Amino acid sequence: MDDELLTSLPEVSSVTRSKSQVTVVGKGNVVYAVISVLARNQIVANELRLEQASLDDAFVALTGSKPAN
Numbered sequence: 001m002d003d004e005l006l007t008s009l010p011e012v013s014s015v016t017r018s019k020s021q022v023t024v025v026g027k028g029n030v031v032y033a034v035i036s037v038l039a040r041n042q043i044v045a046n047e048l049r050l051e052q053a054s055l056d057d058a059f060v061a062l063t064g065s066k067p068a069n
Contacts, residue, residue: 001022001041001043003015003017003022005037005041006022006024006034006037009026009030009033009034009037010033011026011027011028011029011030011033011034012024012025012026012030012033012034013025013026013027014026031050035048
């Protein structure tokens, strides 16, 4: 699969590969957008896993430091 199929989507902010695994990071309806591209191009994913960022992840992304406990 050409990464450009995914990186061209406005919902996708990054695409990385590690061997046979493709990781897509995005926002909004990114899941629907990615699945739609896969279906249109007759690409079958062996496995899909969804992860949502936690509030701690958002804090670190915004401030650059971990919250105090």
